[in-house]
Amino acid sequence: MFSTFKCQIFLTLICIALCYEPTKEDLKCFNDFETEMKCSLSSERLQNCSGHKLNITHPVSNMFEKYTCIFERNHHSDNCECNITVEGFVLTEIFNTTLLEGSNVLLYKTFVTSDFIKPKSPVLSVQKFENGNFNVTWDDQYEKHFFESLRINLTYGIKGGHKNVRKMIYDI
Numbered sequence: 760m761f762s763t764f765k766c767q768i769f770l771t772l773i774c775i776a777l778c779y780e781p782t783k784e785d786l787k788c789f790n791d792f793e794t795e796m797k798c799s800l801s802s803e804r805l806q807n808c809s810g811h812k813l814n815i816t817h818p819v820s821n822m823f824e825k826y827t828c829i830f831e832r833n834h835h836s837d838n839c840e841c842n843i844t845v846e847g848f849v850l851t852e853i854f855n856t857t858l859l860e861g862s863n864v865l866l867y868k869t870f871v872t873s874d875f876i877k878p879k880s881p882v883l884s885v886q887k888f889e890n891g892n893f894n895v896t897w898d899d900q901y902e903k904h905f906f907e908s909l910r911i912n913l914t915y916g917i918k919g920g921h922k923n924v925r926k927m928i929y930d931i
């Protein structure tokens with residue numbers, strides 16, 4: 760009986776030390792393949808974003824670019840988020856990240872550019888014609904050509920209706 764109790768105290772102490780440590784799955788990063796890299800740290804295991812940051816090293820032609828990405832709370836999602844601006848992305852380049860709380864290293868995670876691309880959202884514009892047709896156009900927000908053509912999932916339907924039409928479109 761007594762030893763069970765001691766065991767529980769012991770487990771609780773271990774939990775205080777470890778249960779709030781984020782894991783690799785909690786750290787997610789995306790790049791827009793232009794100039795921005797954004798990371799988020801899901802905060803279920805964190806009580807506080809402040810004090811958490813990412814040290815990022817990025818080898819560029821025999822040199823290392825270093826960045827510090829400081830997490831702040833996102834008031835919409837409750838996640839900790841940070842972003843950095845880079846010169847540009849090359850598909851095969853890597854980003855080594857070190858997650859720190861103060862000066863404590865919590866984890867390391869490596870990202871390869873091609874594996875964590877999330878294109879920017881396109882900006883839609885809709886023009887309605889008298890005959891009931893619509894002209895829908897969008898700006899993909901990329902000045903340069905994307906490395907491979909963007910595939911666009913277009914879903915349309917009547918507002919409040921139950922049937923939507925989905926269409927896959929290949930950007931030129």
Ligand SMILES: *[C@@H]1O[C@H](CO)[C@@H](O)[C@H](O)[C@H]1NC(C)=O
Pocket residue numbers: 806807808809810
């Ligand atoms: C987060 O930590 C900072 C500094 O450690 C402190 O000033 C702030 O009050 C904390 N915020 C919350 C919500 O606990």
Ligand SMILES: *[C@@H]1O[C@H](CO)[C@@H](O)[C@H](O)[C@H]1NC(C)=O
Pocket residue numbers: 814825827857859864
């Ligand atoms: C993280 O980056 C800061 C600023 O460049 C540096 O002072 C610190 O030593 C780095 N920490 C680790 C663990 O690499």
Ligand SMILES: *[C@@H]1O[C@H](CO)[C@@H](O)[C@H](O)[C@H]1NC(C)=O
Pocket residue numbers: 829831841842
């Ligand atoms: C990037 O991070 C800064 C704070 O470091 C924040 O003010 C800004 O809103 C962030 N930008 C985006 C697009 O998330």
Ligand SMILES: *[C@@H]1O[C@H](CO)[C@@H](O)[C@H](O)[C@H]1NC(C)=O
Pocket residue numbers: 816818855869
């Ligand atoms: C980046 O991480 C990889 C894999 O962990 C490692 O082999 C490599 O040496 C690291 N590079 C830098 C610059 O830290």
Ligand SMILES: *[C@@H]1O[C@H](CO)[C@@H](O)[C@H](O)[C@H]1NC(C)=O
Pocket residue numbers: 886894895896
């Ligand atoms: C639809 O809009 C685009 C861009 O504004 C325009 O170039 C195109 O001619 C329009 N198509 C029709 C059928 O009006």
Ligand SMILES: *[C@@H]1O[C@H](CO)[C@@H](O)[C@H](O)[C@H]1NC(C)=O
Pocket residue numbers: 912925927
């Ligand atoms: C886009 O549509 C295709 C085919 O309908 C589907 O397989 C794919 O998962 C969709 N992608 C996204 C991001 O919704």
